[in-house]
Amino acid sequence: MTEFQARVLQVVRRVPPGRVVSYGGVAALMGQPRAARGVGAALRAVEVDDDLPWWRVINRNGEISISHHSISRRLQRELLEREGVEFGPTGRVDWDRFGWDGR
């Protein structure tokens, strides 16, 4: 577990149920606003435990960002909808309604 990964998890763990945050958002909350890609790399590498709501992290366009050949992609949307997050006709989440700013 790298130092960077630990800081990422620290932020992701604070995202409330029914809300979503972008990779860049997590990066910003860590005080490293340009590390959006690094956040993705960390979530890919880290071993997910029960206390890590990884599914509440999506890309800036409000879309799920896991590559299409991944099983988790379908799962992520299901987990989000289960907590009340709605996807529009284009399969995108509205930031004004479900976005989390860190408070």
Add this chain to the structure above:
DNA sequence: ATAATGACTGAAT
């Protein structure tokens, strides 16, 4: 130490 790889983004088209 180097290079390749994407769960990224903002600006330009």
Add this chain to the structure above:
DNA sequence: AATTCAGCCATTA
């Protein structure tokens, strides 16, 4: 509004 491009960055080989 949708696509393209060029930086950015932690991981991994």
